[in-house]
Amino acid sequence: MSRKQLHNLIDHTILKADTKLEDIKKLCAEAKASSFYAVCVPPYFVQDACKFLQKSKVKVATVIGFPLGYSTTPAKAAEIHKAIGDGADELDVVVNISAVKSGDWNYVEND
Numbered sequence: 001m002s003r004k005q006l007h008n009l010i011d012h013t014i015l016k017a018d019t020k021l022e023d024i025k026k027l028c029a030e031a032k033a034s035s036f037y038a039v040c041v042p043p044y045f046v047q048d049a050c051k052f053l054q055k056s057k058v059k060v061a062t063v064i065g066f067p068l069g070y071s072t073t074p075a076k077a078a079e080i081h082k083a084i085g086d087g088a089d090e091l092d093v094v095v096n097i098s099a100v101k102s103g104d105w106n107y108v109e110n111d
Helices: 003-007 021-034 043-052 073-086 097-101 105-110
Strands: 011-013 038-041 059-064 090-093
Touching (some): 011 021, 021 038, 021 043, 043 073, 059 073, 073 090, 097 105
Parallel strands (some): 011 038, 038 059
16 A cells, blocks of 8 residues: 555544644644545534635544533434534544443444
């Protein structure tokens, strides 16, 4: 696999609790310069990442129900609609880890 092929598979990610706008700008610049596939940013920064990546092939991804998937299904659905409306290309939806550990596969399947 070439370096370019590898870079086309990478989601450059920042999900720290103390992330600032300048961190998102830097992340997007790095992703563009390296031709990464996507950036993954907190939902709060989706619109900013889209702006920084205009006229770029880099996709914008975000997380739903992060970090433990504890949000209810309706709350996750609302997060999904907001993220799509804000311009997210891809969503990483977090499964409810407690439901998994409890073996509640019906909940997991319907979530």
